[in-house]
Amino acid sequence: MRVSVIETQDLGKRYPGGVTALAGLTLTVEPGIIGLVGANGAGKSTLIKILLGLLEQTEGSARVLGHDTRTDGELIRARVGYMPEHDCLPPDVTATEFVTHLGRMSGLPATAAKEQAAEALRHVGLHEERYRQIGTFSTGMKQRVKLAQALVGGPGLLLLDEPTNGLDPAGRDAMLALIHRIGTEFGIAVIVASHLLSEIERICDQLVAIEGGRLLRAATLSSMTQNVPWIAVEVEEGADRLAARLTAAGLNVSAAERALLVPVQSDHVFDLVRDAIAELGLPLNRMEHRRHHVEELFAAVPDATMQDATAQNSAAQNAPAIPAQPVTAPTQPPTAEARP
């Protein structure tokens, strides 16, 4: 059995003064690339700090790579690479010097730190520029230095807080590709915190969504996309008649922008749809096997909190419950309620 990267049990954090940053978070995360999604202020950074053992939770427990965050913070931090959200680089040192120093701070001996710094900078694509002062770097290059310093200690887990912050679209793609490579080729578990769902769904194989400090949903992407294939059917006219017909046949049909979404529980469904269209004599524009967009998974989220979900909202309203994962989705009262 594989060791879970992260396990939390009823994890909660309340700040003095009654602000609840996290509440009742129970979560199990397997190795892979994990997206941690939530609006700004949803509790992502608080969760990361607790996982690093920098902040002590007020309730519950958390284990990272098998170590308890309360008691083994040092062990965790020796094996976890952290890339903060904000700028954290001094401008007047070279990338090599900076990453080497932080390699030493991760516990590498002097020679190993030099080698690993060169390696880390090569992996993030800064091999040529490594002797330049960080102050001369572009935003994209600085983000790569931040990633390199997280990578330098040979971590078993990377915690990346908004790694695409401030990047232009091309830079964002490059950063995402790099993270994907680290998670797949390098075999390092990666947790990517982001407020942009559309962005990290491209590289993640698990998603965890939190809102207002509570777990909204957690699921593996593969389980959804493989277990519940859908077909999208788009007809020129008479979509409502088709929907009625399919519903009558016992299918759970929902409407997307211009198409109808039909879950494919068995091959029989394809025949049913084909026959229905033929019998109604509808002009068929398009019929395609469709993979889920992750937005649908989080469709229950109010628009305001996850703007990315709104585009698919109409589809989602009637969407069948997607089997969501070994994790519990809490059905607890709102955050405002303070516990004794």
Add this chain to the structure above:
Amino acid sequence: MTATTTAAANGNGSVIHDIGYKPYTGQRLTRPHIVRALYFFSLRSAFGFGRGAKARVIPLLMFGVTMLPAAISIYKVAALGGDPALRFDHYAYSTSLFVIVFVAVAAPELVSRDLRHHTLPLYFSRPLRRADYPLAKLLALATAIVLFEALPLIAMYLGIIASSTTGSGVWDQTKALVPGLLVALAYGVLLAPLTLLIASSTGRRAIVTGAIAILFLATMSVAGVFESVGSHSTMTINGVPHDPGTPVDVTPDKNGNIPDIRESTTYDPIARYGGLVDPLRVVEGARVWGLHATDPSIPDPESAGPLYAIELLVLTGLATGGLFLRYRKVGVA
């Protein structure tokens, strides 16, 4: 892991030939080793090493200037004989302006930079604990100050004994050196936490440098004012008190004897206690009291002596405590 030659196109058509990722399997050092690494890194950066040449200008210039009296003394003793230009135990106090400039630059270098550039989260997301960071910085700056003060003494000592011909001369110099080294140690122990506490309050280096300079220069002049207010000089000519309103007659009498003019200074309590406002005078007062020295650079504290020693300890303790408290509360992200 096998070496792959993945050609990763990065969007602009450029190609990275990648020989693959090898997870690090080598030695991992424990926390005490990491603290030691941070200590040596900080000690080097106190003198400006580890960054551009520009960072080294002021620390090394100040160190060079502080070395000058030592060099002059070695020359004087070797060529002309007699005592060194500056005594070992007066050395630090007499050259204190340079150490002030040195710490005013070094302290913000050690801690303000990390605040300014938000580098602290990177330290605290590593095995270090909260107290390890200020501990390494404190020890590093204290060591830097002690080196700054002690190296000229040691150079002077070695230079003088090299030209000494008698064994007793070597022994005398050694006896004179020890109080000097104790003063150097006291400077490190007191100035390091005091200046780091100031430096850890803000990331803006210029402000810290200014604040440290002002702290020492202002207290220095306040103590100077107390000293002059509370000092009374009396002059006697041939044993007769001289009236300050009349001119001093120095013409030899009929036997050709020059008048015996003596000046003595007495100090009011304000002069003896006034030095307590100046950290550097605190060290000097503690030295005079603790080592029973009879050659104070400041008004002899006499009965106030223990206060100087107590203040040295209390000030050091408070500043150290404040520094650790500061880093227990500092934000990490």
